[in-house]
Structure formats: C-alpha cells, structure tokens
Amino acid sequence: MTDEDLAARLAETAGKLLMALRDSGTVDGKALGDAGDVTANAYLMSALSALRPADAILSEERVDDLSRLDSSRVWIVDPLDGTREYSEGRDDWAVHVALSIDGHAAVGAVALPAQGKLLRSDQPPPPVARPDRPRLLVSRTRPPAECTQLADRLGGELVPMGSAGAKAMAVLLGQGDIYLHTGGQHQWDNAAPVAVALGAGMVATRVDGSPCTYNARDTLLPDLLICPPEYEARVREALA
Numbered sequence: 716m717t718d719e720d721l722a723a724r725l726a727e728t729a730g731k732l733l734m735a736l737r738d739s740g741t742v743d744g745k746a747l748g749d750a751g752d753v754t755a756n757a758y759l760m761s762a763l764s765a766l767r768p769a770d771a772i773l774s775e776e777r778v779d780d781l782s783r784l785d786s787s788r789v790w791i792v793d794p795l796d797g798t799r800e801y802s803e804g805r806d807d808w809a810v811h812v813a814l815s816i817d818g819h820a821a822v823g824a825v826a827l828p829a830q831g832k833l834l835r836s837d838q839p840p841p842p843v844a845r846p847d848r849p850r851l852l853v854s855r856t857r858p859p860a861e862c863t864q865l866a867d868r869l870g871g872e873l874v875p876m877g878s879a880g881a882k883a884m885a886v887l888l889g890q891g892d893i894y895l896h897t898g899g900q901h902q903w904d905n906a907a908p909v910a911v912a913l914g915a916g917m918v919a920t921r922v923d924g925s926p927c928t929y930n931a932r933d934t935l936l937p938d939l940l941i942c943p944p945e946y947e948a949r950v951r952e953a954l955a
C-alpha cells in the first residue's frame with residue numbers, strides 16, 4: 716500500500732470507529748469525547764506500528780518520547796480533531812493522518828466522517844468559484860482577534876466552525892475561502908490539513924509566510940493561513 720493509500724485508509728477507518736462509538740449511545744458528553752480520543756488513537760497506533768514499523772509517530776494522544784527526532788519519516792496524527800464538537804453531536808470534527816518527510820507535510824488525509832467526506836493529498840477536489848466577499852473560517856470557541864480584523868480589512872464575513880481539519884477542508888470544498896488561525900495549535904492539528912491543502916494547490920503557510928515545518932522538538936505550531944492562491948496577495952497585504 717502506498718503512503719497516500721495508507722493515510723486515507725487509516726483516517727477513514729478511525730472515522731468509522733468514531734461514528735460507531737457515537738451512534739452507540741453508550742456514552743455522552745465529555746466521556747464520549749474522551750472515549751473517542753482513546754478509541755481512535757488505539758486503532759491508529761496499532762495499525763501504524765504494524766504497517767510501518769520503521770517509521771516514527773507523533774500523536775496528540777500518545778506520550779512524545781522524542782525518539783521521532785532521529786527519524787526522517789514521522790506520522791503525525793490527531794485521532795479526533797474537534798473533540799468538543801464530536802461530543803456535542805455536531806459534524807465539524809475530523810481525523811488527521813499525515814506523514815512528515817524531512818519536516819515537510821508530504822502526505823496527508825483528513826476524514827470528515829459525519830459529513831461522509833475523505834480528502835487526501837494526492838486527490839485534490841475540483842476547483843470552486845470564489846466570491847468577492849471572502850468567507851473567513853474561524854474557531855467557534857476561541858476566535859482570534861486577528862480574524863475579525865482581517866475580515867474587516869477584506870470586507871469579508873466570519874464563519875465559525877470547530878476543528879482545524881474541518882475548517883481547512885471547508886476552504887478546499889468551497890464552504891469558505893480563508894482559514895486563519897493564531898494563538899496556539901500543535902503539529903497534529905495542522906499537519907494533515909496542510910498536506911491536503913498543499914496537494915490541492917492552496918497556500919498553506921505560517922502567518923508570516925514561512926513554510927509550515929514539522930517534527931520540530933516543540934510540538935507547538937501556533938499559527939496558520941490556508942487560502943486559494945488568488946486571495947494570497949490581498950490577505951498578505953491586509954495582514955501586514
């Protein structure tokens with residue numbers, strides 16, 4: 716199986732486990748979120764260890780022993796991004812599976828199980844028409860002030876949504892146009908979304924325009940911009 720196929724199969728299967736768990740009605744509220752994190756992570760860790768034993772792993776839900784720093788190939792996984800939204804019965808949550816090669820988000824898959832969607836870095840979705848008035852995707856629970864300022868400067872509107880993966884994929888799918896995040900995020904929150912966005916020809920960088928690099932010792936990667944190339948000049952000017 717290629718790395719691309721593996722990332723997609725893992726994200727899709729973890730997503731099915733999460734849907735089955737939620738549909739079971741056996742746990743709810745915070746306990747459902749916790750059970751989802753544990754269940755999806757257990758599956759992803761055992762599958763990756765069996766199918767790619769030589770590769771390193773960085774997961775939100777596993778202790779980071781830093782052995783990954785000696786590895787060129789590192790799977791960066793968020794078993795359940797948007798845990799809060801998942802536990803609230805919403806559809807804006809995701810499973811992230813990325814492969815970083817020498818610090819580059821080379822391969823990725825983002826599953827949106829409650830929306831029946833799976834996006835992968837080697838299969839870009841069809842291009843979409845963009846409005847003059849851009850829609851800015853923003854965290855529904857901790858919207859950064861920078862997003863409101865950017866929306867004002869661009870004459871755009873804010874679209875609140877949970878999950879970094881769901882917001883990034885909403886840009887590719889044409890449900891929004893710009894995803895700006897500042898103030899905190901970890902490598903697992905954006906590695907797979909960035910891999911898929913780059914595969915689709917999107918701009919996917921740090922807010923200062925530098926590339927998103929992965930497998931740094933510090934797991935923090937606190938800011939991110941994803942948008943179609945046709946918006947980039949306007950966005951950079953407005954952010955400056």
Ligand SMILES: Nc1ncnc2c1ncn2[C@@H]1O[C@H](COP(=O)(O)O)[C@@H](OP(=O)(O)O)[C@H]1O
Nearest residue numbers: 795796797798854857877878879898899900904
């Ligand atoms: N300021 C911050 N510091 C750390 N993590 C943050 C953050 N803002 C957002 N995140 C993480 O980014 C993901 C998307 O957040 P949001 O829905 O607010 O956009 C969430 O991941 P998890 O659900 O995997 O914890 C959340 O924890």
Ligand SMILES: [Mg+2]
Nearest residue numbers: 793796797904
């Ligand atoms: Mg996350």
